[in-house]
Amino acid sequence: MAQHILNAVALGSVYLVFALGMALAWSTIGILNFAHGATFMFSAFTAHVVTQHVALPMPAVVLVAVAAGALIATLTQVLAFGPIMRRATDHRSAELRILIGGIGVAAIPLAIAERVTASAPFGFRGSTYQAQVFEIAGLRMTTTVLVIVVAGIGIGVGVWRWLATSRQGLALRAIGVDSETASLMGVDRSTLALGTMATAGALAGLAGALLTFQLGAIAPASGDQLLIKAFAIVVLGGLGSMGGVIVGAFVLAGAETFVLAMNQGTWVDAVSFGLIFAVLLLRPQGLFGRKEVRRT
Amino acid sequence: MRVPHRWRRLRRATACALVAVAAVSMSGCDAAQGGIATEEGIPKEIKLLGVRDQTGPVAYAGIGGARGGKLAIAEINRSGFLGDGVKLTIKEIDTAGSIETASAEMAQATADRTVHAIMGPTQGQQAATVAPMVERAQVPTIFTQAGSDGVVINDYTFRATAPMASYYNLATEYLADKGLGDVSVLYNATYPTFAEIGEGSFPKQADRHGLDIVSSTPVQSTTQDFTTPVRSIAGEDPDAVVMLLTEPQSVTALTQLRQAGYDGQVMGTSVQGGGNLKEAGKHGEGVIYPTDFSPALTGEKARDFVAAFQQRFGRKPDVYAAEGYDGMWWLARAIKASGSASREGIKRGLQQVAKEGFDGVMGELTFEGNDMRVPGVLVRWNGTSEELVSGGAS
Amino acid sequence: MIDWYFSHIVLIQSTLTTLLLALSVQVPLRAGVFSFAGVGCYGIGGYIAAIGMVHYGLSTATAILLAAVAGGVVAYALGLLIQRLTGLYLAMATVAFTLIISVLVVNGGDLTGGAAGLFGALGMLDTGHLLAVAAVVVAALTFTELGPLGRRVEAVREDPELASAMGINVARYRRATFAVSGVLGGLAGSMTVLLRSTVTPDDINFHLVVLALTIIIVGGSRSWIGALVGTVIFVWMPEMLAFVGEWEDVVYGVLVAAAAVYLPGGVTGAVVDGYRTYRRKRRETADSPPDAPPPQPAAAAVGGDS
Known part of the structure; x- marks a missing residue:
């Protein structure tokens, strides 16, 4: 039992690291970035290519992926989302076009990675890092899991508190609630948007590196599968609430682990999406969502 | 009478459309020239089409199949296997991971009367979707991979990959x-x-x-x-x-x-x-x-294949390439066996070769109906390459 | 022309079925309901048609009719259940619904064929049938886009509070869009499957949701014409892009992203805007005398013996 809980926490941390960046951009500057999965994948892919030539230790691999993720997200913002937001007349159509823009952008790194790897899984074999297995009180875990749990919860709580207490966090939240009033109050929307997207991309890169260490390898299509789960986690937690994202990630992971532990592996998606469906029926604004912040 | 300008515009548009239609139908006629694939006998050029993924998530299977086929064609043409100066040619068409594209391209391929046979999609559902089409059009089609049910379902569908099971x-x-x-x-x-x-x-x-x-x-x-x-x-x-x-x-x-x-x-x-x-x-x-195939196989045919493949493509062949290669040789043997490269001739030949079986790079090939069976080989991954464990005794 | 038609028949047919799928998402979106239930009903319709033909030997027409009705009923019931949800919460709930359908058919045993799906469900469908169905659907939708009904739908989308203050039963309109999208999804799914002859759980996936949304946004989200334009673009794009060879997907991504940036109203919006600008320019240059249509002399109307 304790082992299952530990596994659920590990899986939840994996989801959390991935969902954090997406949630950050979505709940502050209103960008639901469908290229987040592709950014994640391509950051890991970049680090993979680098480790094929240089044997890097784990922190360096993570750094490469983080830099790659930030770069991809910044480019996405400058070339696609920024122009869409500048040209948009109303918020609603901008949001849909940002979705589509993300879908378009996502196709590009995916196609490149598929072409280069012939869709074969890739990982960081060239890295000097070797996961160590250890046992505490009969619970078996690896150093990778430890890193992910600490990183996931640490960064998750950090981002949550930062948004809640810092001045920039306040400005970002102000944009999330009412962007026009916020810019009248002197918030520079486009600079903040660029910074937020770069941060979100860096988080995607971090997730890419950590997950690839945890899973051994990912494939070009791996990002897509996580994207829908992250979408579910953010909605489950409630849009606009970073605390909700943390809870959402662990709830989803807990449900999935439970179904797998019952050896009903083919029902995992049905149970997790059924759970989300049920939560939304009871709380239409998600677990911790504010009712006022409605985006359509 | 003065024609209102709106009508004038419409007339101009109609004229343009007619010209465009004429151009399209003329180009259609062009395509129908050349060897006709319904005539008996063996022409100098036998045109084949590969309709399979060359891009997208499972492109590796289509690309491997195409490479194996190309290598086989080069050997068949060089050795004069089908008679002096008889040439097999193949053109690959990308189905881009989409069922709709696969069946659209297949419809065009089967409508082209100069195409003698088709190397079909490698992805299971693309193959299952086009399988009824090739029967209606009566074009013999050899699939590789495409392991699902509902692919080899009629006289014109053949598969050069043994089901994993x-x-x-x-x-x-x-x-x-x-x-x-x-x-x-x-x-x-x-x-x-x-x-x-x-x-x-x-x-x-x-x-x-x-x-x-x-x-x-x-x-x-x-x-x-x-x-x-x-x-x-x-x-x-x-x-x-x-x-x-x-x-x-x-x-x-x-x-x-x-x-x-x-x-x-x-x-x-x-x-x-x-x-x-x-x-x-x-x-x-x-x-x-x-x-079904490993570059570690020690049979003479397999060794030659691995060497030739490596020389041409700079890498060891994978199972998809081996299947594409044996599939192409199945076709060549079929044309020789029936003495005709017509669509009907190829179909008869493929069935005849299937009845007898033949030696390929995947070992001694047998068939269940139109579906290939291989002896198979058990291999061990040693961290860098495959090693033979058992099977593949040839 | 005939040759061209026969060699492109699959693309023509799948244009028509994909149009129905896109409409199943566009109809609710036009009323401000961000629902992808139509895609789930596409799966339901596809499986019902395949099961009907393979296991029960239904005729093509019966199978399609059954699929459409089932799609409508399921979507309407879903609409009742989740009518409190709005925006992306609604989108997520309907995506969840769609993905659950896919899990159900994997675990459906012999009835659904499990992971391998069903095959051999080849319906007797030709382009004429598809055109007829699409024409009826489009005609019915045109009716909802024009006149007072069209304005009411617009009011429900733009300002539900105002709409209900004006006496429009907003909730009823929303539920109705669910039913309509279910019927359209059921039609699209059943006809697609009966044309392909196979269906697998893999066919009901998130990419279908993405495709439908992309079609509508790139084509234009306000009228069926936009959906048609988008459908034509995305169904025919692989054919058109074949010449770029191995980098087809990269070009595809660039085009979609560029459309999102540069075509705020989709392709149809851009064409309409372009036409308006053109007209205005023409009018401005031609404002001075000669070409302006002379005011009809009253005499012409009176002295009417030609």
Whole structure:
């Protein structure tokens, strides 16, 4: 039992690291970035290519992926989302076009990675890092899991508190609630948007590196599968609430682990999406969502 | 009378449209010139089409098949196998991972009367969708991969890939031989080939060979982390684990299985071929799996093929290339056997060759109807390449 | 022309079925309901048609009719259940619904054929049938886009509070869009499957949701014409892009992203805007005398013996 809980926490941390960046951009500057999965994948892919030539230790691999993720997200913002937001007349159509823009952008790194790897899984074999297995009180875990749990919860709580207490966090939240009033109050929307997207991309890169260490390898299509789960986690937690994202990630992971532990592996998606469906029926604004912040 | 200008515009538009239609229908006539694929006998040029993925997530199968086919064509043409100056030519058309594109391209290919035969889509559902079409159009079509049901369903559909289940008994026999009696199964139940083996053929074979299935754990294609299922498997500590998963899933499951403390034998599938286990590093070493072809095969034909392939493409052939190669030789033998490269002639020939079987790079090939069977070979991944374990005696 | 038609028949047919799928998402979106239930009903319809033909030997027409009705009923019931949800919460709930359908058919045993799906469900459908269905659907939708009904739908989308203050039963309109999208999804799914002859759980996936949304946004989200334009673009794009060879997907991504940036109203919006600008320019240059249509002399109307 304790082992299952530990596994659920590990899986939840994996989801959390991935969902954090997406949630950050979505709940502050209103960008639901469908290229987040592709950014994640391509950051890991970049680090993979680098480790094929240089044997890097784990922190360096993570750094490469983080830099790659930030770069991809910044480019996405400058070339696609920024122009869409500048040209948009109303918020609603901008949001849909940002979705589509993300879908378009996502196709590009995916196609490149598929072409280069012939869709074969890739990982960081060239890295000097070797996961160590250890046992505490009969619970078996690896150093990778430890890193992910600490990183996931640490960064998750950090981002949550930062948004809640810092001045920039306040400005970002102000944009999330009412962007026009916020810019009248002197918030520079486009600079903040660029910074937020770069941060979100860096988080995607971090997730890419950590997950690839945890899973051994990912494939070009791996990002897509996580994207829908992250979408579910953010909605489950409630849009606009970073605390909700943390809870959402662990709830989803807990449900999935439970179904797998019952050896009903083919029902995992049905149970997790059924759970989300049920939560939304009871709380239409998600677990911790504010009712006022409605985006359509 | 003065025509209102709106009408004038319409008339101009109509004229343009008519010109465009004429241009299109004329180009249609052009395409119909050249050799007609319904005439009996062997013409100087025999045109083939490859309609399969060259881009997208499973492009590797289509690309491998195309390369193997090209190598075979070069040998067939060079050796004058079909008579002096008779040339096979092939053009590849990309189905881009889409069922609609596959059936659209197939409709065009079958409508082109200069096409003698088609190398069909490698992806299962694309193949199942085009299978009824090739019967209606009566164009013999050889598929590689496309392992699902509903592909080889009529006289014009042929398949040069043996279903994985048909040679998975090599794995079962090996486990029985080595006395690895307690087996846990971990399989992707949303992937048809693996579901078939995991739920159908493997339990039956295991029963026959006296193996005991300790547990059977289904997962989905969307499952990425295996910590929970492998933990229970490691707890059971079986003699062997049968792992039926996709490429990235296999790497993760193996790594996490070893980290969970399991150090017994892992039995995989041909998905592990082509270096897909490299990323598992030391955790992948020692995994055994049955496959229809391995560059480690020692038969003369296989050795020549590997050498020729490496020379032409700068890399070792994978199973897809071997299937494409043997599939193309099946076609060439068919034309020779029936003495005709017409569509009907090729169909008759393919059936005739299938009845007799032939020697290919995958070993002694036999057929069940229009569907290929191979002896199969059991290989071990040593961390950098495949080693022969058993089978493939030739 | 005939040759061209026969060699492109699959693309022509799949244009028509994909149009129905796109409409199944566009109809609710036009009323401000962000629902992808139509895609789930596409799966339901596809499986019902295949099961009907393979297991029960239904005729093509019966199978399609059954699929459409089932799609409508299921979507309407879903609409009742989740009518409190709005925006992306609604989108997520309907995506969840769609993905659950896919899991159900994997675990459906012999009835659904499990992971391998069903095959051999080849319906007697030709382009004429598809055109007829599409024409009826489009005609019915045109009716909802024009006149007072069209304005009411617009009010429900733009300002539900105002709409209900004006006496429009907003909830009823929303539920109705669910039913309509279910019927359209059921039609699209059943006809696609009966043309392909196979269906697998893999056919009901998130990419279908993405495709439908992309079609509508790139084509234009306000009228069926936009959906048609988008459908034509995305169904025919692989054919048109074949010449770029191995980098087809990269070009595809660039085009979609560029459309999102530069075509705020989709292709149809851009064409309409372009036409308006053109007209205005023409009018401005031609404002001075000669070409302006002379005011009809009253005499012409009176002295009417030609």
